[in-house]
Amino acid sequence: METGINNILTKLTESEGVVGVLIADEHGLCLGARGIAKASSAGFIASIAAHAKDLAEMKRNGSDGKDDTPTISVDYGQQ
C-alpha cells in the first residue's frame, strides 16, 4: 500500500543536493522519512505549512481565488 510513497521518497532522495525527505499528512503524521529527516519533525513541518497556507489565503482574499499552496524555505545559515 505504501509502495507509491516509498518510490517517491526514493526518487526525491536521489535528487542532487537532497540530504533528507519527509512526507507528512494534514494531521502532522509522518507518512515516510529518508536521510536526515526525522519522523518526529512531521508535526512541526505540517504546522509551518498550515500557517504559511493561512498567510497565502489572507493575501489571496479578493483576488481570482486560485489555490496557491506556498513553497516554504527556511534558512538556517551554515550547516
Place this chain on the structure above:
Amino acid sequence: MAEELVVHFEKLLTRVDGLLSAVVTDRDGVVLLRATAPNCTPPFTESALGCTFALASDQASKLGLKKNKSIVSVYGTYQLVQFNHSSLITTFVANSSANTGLLLELGSELESVTQVIATALHERQSGAL
C-alpha cells in the same frame, strides 16, 4: 512549584492551534494538573479520561508489541491524544482538525515533566508510609 507547572501547561495550550485542554491524572482518574483554554467546557468527565485510557492502554500492551505508549482517539468534533507515562496519564483534548503530530511530540516533550510529578508523588507516599 505546582503553580509553575500549571503556568507551563497553560502556555502549552497556546503552542498548538485547537488544543483545548491538557490534563495529568493518575491511573485511577484523579486529576493532578489541569490547564483548560478560556471559554472551553469539555463535554466529558475528566477523571473518566484517565481510568478509561488506563484500561485501554493495558489491553493494548497485550498485543505483543511491548508497552503501549500513546493512543489517539478522533471523534467528530474533538480528538484525544493520551500518553502512558508509567504511573501518570497525560491527556490532550483538541479540536478534531488540530495537528495530531504536534500533540504527539508535545506529549513526548512533557514526559520529563510528568516524571518529576510522579517522583514527587512517590516520595510523598513513601514518606507517608
